[in-house]
Amino acid sequence: MRLGARDGAVFVIPATIFMAAAFVAPLLMVIVTSVGGTDLTLAHYKELVSRPLYITVLWNTLQISALSTIATILLAYPIAYHLARQPPRRRAFLLILVLLPFWTSILVKSFAFTVLLGRDGTLNTALIWLFGPGARLPMLFNRPAVLIGMTHYLIPFAVFSILASLLAQNPELRRAAEIMGAGRLRIFLTITLPLSLPGVLAGALLSMILSMGMFVTPALLGGRTDLMISNLIDFHVRETLDWNAAAALAVCLMVVTGLFAALLSRVRPGQLLGHEP
Amino acid sequence: MRPAAARRAPLSLAASATAWVIYLLLALPSLIIIPMSFSSSDELVFPPHALSLHLYNIYFFESNWMAATTESLEVATGTVMVSLLLGVGAAYGLARGEFPGKSLLAMLLLSPAFVPAIVLGLGLYLYLGVAHLGGTTAGLIISHSLVATPFVILTTMAGLRHVDRNLEIAATVMGAGRLLVLRRVTLPLLRPTIMAAALFAFLISFDEVVIAYFIAGVRTQTLPVKMYSAIHWEISPVLAAVSTLLTLLSLGICVAVALLQKDR
Numbered sequence: 001m002r003l004g005a006r007d008g009a010v011f012v013i014p015a016t017i018f019m020a021a022a023f024v025a026p027l028l029m030v031i032v033t034s035v036g037g038t039d040l041t042l043a044h045y046k047e048l049v050s051r052p053l054y055i056t057v058l059w060n061t062l063q064i065s066a067l068s069t070i071a072t073i074l075l076a077y078p079i080a081y082h083l084a085r086q087p088p089r090r091r092a093f094l095l096i097l098v099l100l101p102f103w104t105s106i107l108v109k110s111f112a113f114t115v116l117l118g119r120d121g122t123l124n125t126a127l128i129w130l131f132g133p134g135a136r137l138p139m140l141f142n143r144p145a146v147l148i149g150m151t152h153y154l155i156p157f158a159v160f161s162i163l164a165s166l167l168a169q170n171p172e173l174r175r176a177a178e179i180m181g182a183g184r185l186r187i188f189l190t191i192t193l194p195l196s197l198p199g200v201l202a203g204a205l206l207s208m209i210l211s212m213g214m215f216v217t218p219a220l221l222g223g224r225t226d227l228m229i230s231n232l233i234d235f236h237v238r239e240t241l242d243w244n245a246a247a248a249l250a251v252c253l254m255v256v257t258g259l260f261a262a263l264l265s266r267v268r269p270g271q272l273l274g275h276e277p
Numbered sequence: 278m279r280p281a282a283a284r285r286a287p288l289s290l291a292a293s294a295t296a297w298v299i300y301l302l303l304a305l306p307s308l309i310i311i312p313m314s315f316s317s318s319d320e321l322v323f324p325p326h327a328l329s330l331h332l333y334n335i336y337f338f339e340s341n342w343m344a345a346t347t348e349s350l351e352v353a354t355g356t357v358m359v360s361l362l363l364g365v366g367a368a369y370g371l372a373r374g375e376f377p378g379k380s381l382l383a384m385l386l387l388s389p390a391f392v393p394a395i396v397l398g399l400g401l402y403l404y405l406g407v408a409h410l411g412g413t414t415a416g417l418i419i420s421h422s423l424v425a426t427p428f429v430i431l432t433t434m435a436g437l438r439h440v441d442r443n444l445e446i447a448a449t450v451m452g453a454g455r456l457l458v459l460r461r462v463t464l465p466l467l468r469p470t471i472m473a474a475a476l477f478a479f480l481i482s483f484d485e486v487v488i489a490y491f492i493a494g495v496r497t498q499t500l501p502v503k504m505y506s507a508i509h510w511e512i513s514p515v516l517a518a519v520s521t522l523l524t525l526l527s528l529g530i531c532v533a534v535a536l537l538q539k540d541r
Contacts, residue, residue, distance in 0.1 A: 007455060015367035015386055015426060018359075022423050023389050026400030033403060049489050075299050082296030092539075094300070096531055101303045103527040105484040107504040108520040112306035114512060115313065115321055122309065155303060184288050211392025215487050230395040230487075231434015237399065237491070247403075250396045261391045 027254070034247035044248040054249075061228045064143070064218070065211040068150040072207045073200060075151065076158035080199075081192075083159070084166035102156035111221040113149050114140060116269075118220075126146070127205045145221040150211055157210065160202035161268070165199025202268040213253060227251050307524045314517035321514050330519040342503065342515060348414070349483055349500040355418035356425050356482035357475050363422065364429025364478075365471060369463070371430070390427040397423065398491035405492055412494025420492060421482040428481060429474045436470025437463075469537040476530045480490040484523070 023222060028193045034044055048054045049152035079098065083091050116122050117139035127135040168190065215230035222228075227235070229249055257270070317329035334493050335341050371383050388479045389397065401420050402411070410416035440463060464471075486501035493502050500519070507513045 008379075009368030009376045011366045011374065012382060012386075015363040015430070016382060018363050018422070018426070019386055019389070022401075022419050023397075024385075026397070026404035027392070029407075030396065030400045075302075078292060078295040079299050079303075082293060092535065096535060097300045097304060097533050099535075100524075100528055101307065103480060103531055104307050105486075105501065105504075105520075105523050105527070106510065107484075107486060107501055108310070108523050109306055111504070111508050111512075111516050111520050112310050114508060115517075116306060116309065149426045152303065152306065155299075184286050184468045209391060209393075213395055215393075215395045216505065220505070230393065232397055233399060237402065243403065245519075246399055251398050253393055254396050257391065257393055 010192075029134075030250050030254075032116060032249045033243055034251045036244055044244045047245065048248055048252065057227050057229060057232050060226060061212055064146055065208050068147050068154060068211050069204050069207040071147065071151040071156045072154040073162075073204055076155050076162055076203060077200070079155070080159045080162035080166055080196075083163050098156050098159050101152070106153060106216045110153060110216055111150060113145065113152075113221055117145055117148070140221065141223050142225070143226055146218050146226070147216040149221045150214060153217060154207045154210060157206050161203035161206060162196060162199040165196045165202075169195050198267055202264060205260050205267065206266040209257045209264070212257055212260075262269065307520070310359075310517050310520045311524070312370075314490040314521040316514065316517070319514050321512070321517060332515050335515050336518045336522075340515065342519065344476075344501075345498050345500045345503040348497055351414055352421060352481045352489075352499060355414070356421040357401070359418060359422040359427045359479045360425040360478045361471065361475055364426045364474065365433050367426075368430045368433035368437060386430055387427045389423050394424070394485075394487035398488040401488060411492055412497055414497055416492055417489060417497060417499065420488045421485055424485060424505045425481045426489070427476040428477050432474040432477060433467065433470055436467055440466045473534045473537045476534055480527065480530050483526070489501040517525050 011021045035041060036044065055092050083094055086094060107252075114121070118124070119136070119138075119140065121140070123139060124136050127137060173191050173195075177191055182190070212228075213230060214228065215234065217227045218226070219231055219234070222231075229252070233246045233249050233253075236249070296480060312324055314332055314401055316325035317327040317331050318325075358501045371379065371386075397420070401416070401423075405411045405416045405419075406411070408416075410419070444466070445458050445462055447461045449455075453461070459513075485499075486505050489499045489502050490505060493499055504516060504519060507516055
């Protein structure tokens with residue numbers, strides 16, 4: 001049964017009105033605020049490129065996002081590969097192990113990491129017990145803590161994306177290679193891995209989009225001076241009350257993540273959210 | 278895919294072992310909190326010295342954590358209703374309808390999922406302030422519905438792909454009008470999907486922190502906002518009890534959704 005032009009549209013109207021009022025309007029307001037309202041000035045953007053603080057924060061954001069994306073892909077691939085080789089029932093069970101962290105509150109995870117990595121945390125207690133009081137390591141409120149927290153958050157997203165491309169492969173290809181005498185490693189390197197690269201790329205793009213906008217992880221696990229764009233936006237809204245600067249930063253963030261999202265939609269048009277296949 | 282009985286090369290054993298180590302690393306942080314939540318003292322240690330429900334007692338009876346929890350429950354319930362109402366309809370129109378500008382509209386409706394929460398938070402903070410909805414429960418419900426609706430649409434569209442069109446056609450051929458088909462055929466077949474979408478929407482709202490941090494007022498502080506402040510300013514041991522309860526909630530919803538989608 002197909003709905004006609006009118007009927008189909010009728011069902012979509014309420015959601016469209018809601019999105020126009022509660023999504024498009026607030027974003028427009030951010031853009032308007034970034035150019036100083038009716039002043040129509042680019043001064044706030046000029047400030048972004050002229051002050052060293054902003055350059056540093058922008059560079060931090062890109063660096064942290066890129067590093068955690070690389071770590072995410074390296075850790076997500078073995079899981080996706082393992083899941084793809086399981087019979088469906090077992091896979092459904094193992095998927096829960098990935099879905100649970102996916103649906104666990106970011107605050108629960110951040111709290112867990114502060115307990116694990118803290119000065120008197122679980123890991124440091126274990127280190128001291130093993131190697132004596134000199135073994136204590138600073139593991140919290142620094143760059144590595146942010147990278148750990150972020151990678152942990154991103155892995156499930158990348159797993160879903162890579163798993164989808166592994167499951168979409170034709171098993172006959174591998175069987176053919178096996179019959180012709182190729183070993184496991186060779187099959188993996190010449191068939192499985194190349195065919196899964198679109199999934200890897202989609203997972204990496206999604207990781208970049210998500211990590212560049214991360215707020216909670218750098219705020220709770222990072223050093224007080226090692227800011228990302230989100231933390232700077234928050235700082236301007238709360239501390240300096242400079243909404244124009246906050247809005248200009250938000251527009252920049254939106255443009256960069258928007259570019260990555262556009263790339264993502266070209267790589268994987270049907271599976272935009274990198275969600276469960 | 279080879280059967281398990283086939284000979285296993287050391288290479289594939291290594292691959293499985295690697296995968297299991299990573300599964301463990303994924304699960305470990307949330308799991309380590311659970312024993313700590315039964316600590317009898319106000320110190321967070323692993324393993325706890327003696328077991329007690331001390332921290333749960335504080336959470337439920339001796340603090341203002343319950344007020345934040347109630348606020349979050351209210352907001353999440355409102356979000357489920359609004360996002361289902363908007364999202365299920367939109368998914369039906371997008372999946373079964375044919376009208377100009379459809380793919381553009383689908384992009385608009387799904388795009389809130391791609392805009393960083395901090396940008397949405399700032400926008401809604403400015404916008405709801407002007408609309409005199411800043412710091413209200415209604416403002417929180419609107420904001421969370423914005424984030425949850427794309428997930429409801431995607432989940433419902435996936436569910437609609439599994440609804441046999443022939444059943445809808447058969448009902449139409451036998452003279453049922455469009456709304457009757459929707460009410461008596463499509464929606465009943467969609468029930469597990471809609472329940473899964475409702476659970477997702479609930480959890481998205483119940484766990485959402487960034488936008489709520491920007492727009493919640495003193496009286497409308499949600500549970501995640503309170504948790505955020507508690508982690509930021511002082512690591513309160515009650516957090517272990519709250520985290521354990523939230524982990525159980527996530528686990529329950531994961532399992533429920535897995536069961537709902539099993540029969541597909």
